[in-house]
Amino acid sequence: xxxxxxxxxxxAIHIYAWFGIALxxxxxxxxxxxxxxxxxxxxxxxxxxxxxxxxLLLCTPINTLFKWSEPLKRRRALGLxxxxxxxxxxxxxxxLDYGLAWSRLLQEVIQKSRLVVGAIAFILxxxxxxxxxxIWKKRLGKNWKRLHQLVYFLAPLVVLHYLWSxxxxxxxxxxxxxxxxxxxxxxxxxxxxxxxxxxxxxxxxSTRMMSLLPPxxxxx
Amino acid sequence: MTNLYKSVPVRSSxxxxxxxxxxxxxxxxxxxxxxxxxxLAACAPSVTEMPQNAAPAPTSTATDELGNPVNTYEDIxxxxxxxxFTTDKQGVAGLAKDFKTIPWTIEVGRLVxxxxxxxxxxxxxxxxxxERIYRLRCVEAWSMVIPWExxxxxxxxxxxxxxxEAKYVRFETVYRPDEMPGQKxxxxxxxxxxxxxxxxxxxxxxxxxxxxxxxPNVPQNGTPIRLVVPWKYGFKSIKSIVKIxxxxxxxxxxxxxxxxxxxxxxxxxxxxxxxxRWSQASERRIGELSRVPTLPFNGYxxxxxxxxxxxxxxxxx
Numbered sequence: 200x201x202x203x204x205x206x207x208x209x210x211a212i213h214i215y216a217w218f219g220i221a222l223x224x225x226x227x228x229x230x231x232x233x234x235x236x237x238x239x240x241x242x243x244x245x246x247x248x249x250x251x252x253x254x255l256l257l258c259t260p261i262n263t264l265f266k267w268s269e270p271l272k273r274r275r276a277l278g279l280x281x282x283x284x285x286x287x288x289x290x291x292x293x294x295l296d297y298g299l300a301w302s303r304l305l306q307e308v309i310q311k312s313r314l315v316v317g318a319i320a321f322i323l324x325x326x327x328x329x330x331x332x333x334i335w336k337k338r339l340g341k342n343w344k345r346l347h348q349l350v351y352f353l354a355p356l357v358v359l360h361y362l363w364s365x366x367x368x369x370x371x372x373x374x375x376x377x378x379x380x381x382x383x384x385x386x387x388x389x390x391x392x393x394x395x396x397x398x399x400x401x402x403x404x405s406t407r408m409m410s411l412l413p414p415x416x417x418x419x
Numbered sequence: 420m421t422n423l424y425k426s427v428p429v430r431s432s433x434x435x436x437x438x439x440x441x442x443x444x445x446x447x448x449x450x451x452x453x454x455x456x457x458x459l460a461a462c463a464p465s466v467t468e469m470p471q472n473a474a475p476a477p478t479s480t481a482t483d484e485l486g487n488p489v490n491t492y493e494d495i496x497x498x499x500x501x502x503x504f505t506t507d508k509q510g511v512a513g514l515a516k517d518f519k520t521i522p523w524t525i526e527v528g529r530l531v532x533x534x535x536x537x538x539x540x541x542x543x544x545x546x547x548x549x550e551r552i553y554r555l556r557c558v559e560a561w562s563m564v565i566p567w568e569x570x571x572x573x574x575x576x577x578x579x580x581x582x583x584e585a586k587y588v589r590f591e592t593v594y595r596p597d598e599m600p601g602q603k604x605x606x607x608x609x610x611x612x613x614x615x616x617x618x619x620x621x622x623x624x625x626x627x628x629x630x631x632x633x634x635p636n637v638p639q640n641g642t643p644i645r646l647v648v649p650w651k652y653g654f655k656s657i658k659s660i661v662k663i664x665x666x667x668x669x670x671x672x673x674x675x676x677x678x679x680x681x682x683x684x685x686x687x688x689x690x691x692x693x694x695x696r697w698s699q700a701s702e703r704r705i706g707e708l709s710r711v712p713t714l715p716f717n718g719y720x721x722x723x724x725x726x727x728x729x730x731x732x733x734x735x736x
Contacts, residue, residue: 233509234494234705235561298709313696363696366559366674366681373606373677375506 208269209276212254216280219247220287237295241288248284249357249382251277256354256389263398264405275331278350282328285321313363320356323349351390358383479632483552483564485718487704490563492632494705499639500557501658502607503592503599515638518598520659523643529589529664532580539643543629545578546570550633551626553649555656556688556717562702567647568630573621581617581665588620589613589670590646591662607673613657614670614684615648616726624649624722627660650719652686683736687727688717692736 223243226232233239255277258270297304308314327347329335336343358379367374392401479489499511525542528534537545548568556562576588592611596602602609619625626647629636636642641658648655654674664670674682681695690700690713701710716723727735 234490234498235508235703237703237708238561295708296710307698310693311696311698366678367606368678368681371677373608375502376606377604 206269208273212273212276212280216251216276216283219243219284237291240291241296244284244288244291245361248281248288249361251281251284252350252354252357253382253385253389255281256350256386260389260392260401263392263401266405266409278331279328282324285324289321313360316356316363317360320353320360323353323356327353351393354386354390355383358386479566481552481566483554485554487554487564489552489566490705495563495565495631496637496639498563498705500559500653501601501639501641502604503601503609503611503659504639505601511639512637514600518638518642520638520643523661525644525660525663527575527579527663529666530582530585531665532582533578535579537575539629542570542575542627542644546574548629551628551647553624553626553647554717555647555649555653556702556713558652558654558682558686558694558699560697560699560702560713561705562717563705566632567626567628568633568636569626569628569644569647571623572625572627572646573623575627575663576620576665579665584667585665586617587666587668587670588615588617589662589664589666590615590657590660591664592657593659593661608676609673611657611673612670613646613655613672615655617665618726619648619723622723622726624719650687650716650723652682652688654682655686685727685732685735687723687732687736688713689715689732689736691715692733 223240227236255274258274258277261270262268293299293304297307308318327349330339330343330346339346361382362369362376362379365375365379367376369376369380392398482488497512498508500508501511501515504511504514520539523539524536525539526534526536548570550566550568552564552566554562554564572588590613593599594602594610596609601607615625626649628641628645628647629643631637631640636645638659641656641660644660645658646656646660655672669684672682672684674686675684688699693699699713702713703710714720
């Protein structure tokens with residue numbers, strides 16, 4: 200018998216990612232949506248994209264801290280799912296919300312900073328999604344990594360987009376800022392632990408901790 | 420940019436007929452019943468009875484003066500911005516369910532000749548209740564048409580006789596963090612407070628709502644008494660009022676204190692003055708999918724535009 204080809208982590212990621220869409224469709228079919236369904240769809244797909252992005256950024260710190268390398272291999276799937284939800288989010292905004300009235304849409308986007316940062320983040324996601332396959336990794340060589348480090352720049356933009364879509368003021372810590380703040384802090388932590396000296400310190404700390412644990416039998 | 424998107428009155432012929440969107444809701448309801456029946460059948464085959472729909476949500480064939488049909492009772496009572504409970508608009512109804520409104524008193528005072536504390540029953544007895552169908556335009560660019568019951572604020576103010584020094588009216592919401600979980604949030608300076616200029620407050624449109632759809636107000640809509648100022652963004656229409664004060668100085672308001680460049684004291688609905696972070700040129704009427712243009716003063720310009728003669732509304736937003 201062939202070995203089952205998927206790891207539990209892979210299965211969890213795929214189920215989680217598709218569950219978001221399945222739930223949206225189910226809620227729509229059963230009428231379990233807010234009286235403002237377009238906004239509901241925009242907000243839910245946006246939040247889902249951001250959550251997937253957070254999970255993507257979590258992969259490297261997990262490897263650093265727990266010496267568990269499998270999440271590194273799952274970054275592509277998480278990245279592509281992030282792109283999928285971001286694309287649905289943008290399509291809903293342009294089509295359902297603004298009826299593909301391009302001139303009005305463009306005017307709105309260039310005038311409003313929350314849409315500017317959202318649009319930049321989405322546009323930056325496109326080349327990352329396209330070049331996420333092995334053939335591009337080979338073709339781009341060293342540049343591939345540099346290109347994909349754009350995500351460090353893009354993720355804070357997404358949080359800004361979220362924050363600026365809510366009523367509140369981050370500088371005075373007033374208004375509806377709790378959720379964007381939490382997302383922002385998590386992303387900030389995930390980015391900070393990537394800074395080389397910090398990463399090094401964490402890795403050696405993790406090695407010391409691991410040596411205190413009883414040795415595993417099955418380690419290969 | 421707003422030239423592209425002029426504010427023209429919405430012709431009634433452009434509005435989705437109520438039957439059409441009601442039938443969409445009916446379809447969704449039917450689908451819900453069918454789906455839940457299917458689920459029930461799957462989980463417990465012995466269940467034979469179909470779940471009965473609860474009492475049908477009231478609807479009304481009434482329209483506002485522009486021909487816009489009123490929203491359903493269900494929409495009005497399940498999609499609420501009431502941050503004292505939660506920022507989740509659909510979560511307010513559940514959290515506010517047990518909110519106690521008896522007894523309730525409203526203190527009306529400061530720069531008046533006859534300060535008075537009213538019990539809610541006094542108000543209902545003293546002032547004849549009438550119906551007003553008003554458009555409500557939220558600053559978040561959605562809107563509803565709501566059949567309120569209540570009386571004009573001017574009736575109440577005339578009774579307490581504002582003195583000549585009184586220039587503004589200040590309103591305050593009840594502060595009960597134990598019953599209103601949102602009031603425990605440190606990100607807002609509770610209690611909610613709002614204000615109007617005295618002439619705005621005395622305008623015949625300015626209304627104190629005590630009921631909805633011909634029934635007493637429900638907690639999520641601001642029981643037992645709330646302000647309705649239909650030509651201003653919804654957050655000016657303060658809910659669950661316990662204090663009304665006539666004052667000489669411009670009163671502080673909650674949203675203005677949070678972000679003065681985004682929420683002005685006046686906050687008149689104005690498609691030409693965008694919120695700094697989103698456009699106010701259009702809005703989505705709850706129950707409809709596409710956007711409709713937003714009207715200056717939310718369509719009440721005839722009655723209220725003269726209040727602002729000589730003022731630059733781009734500065735006094």
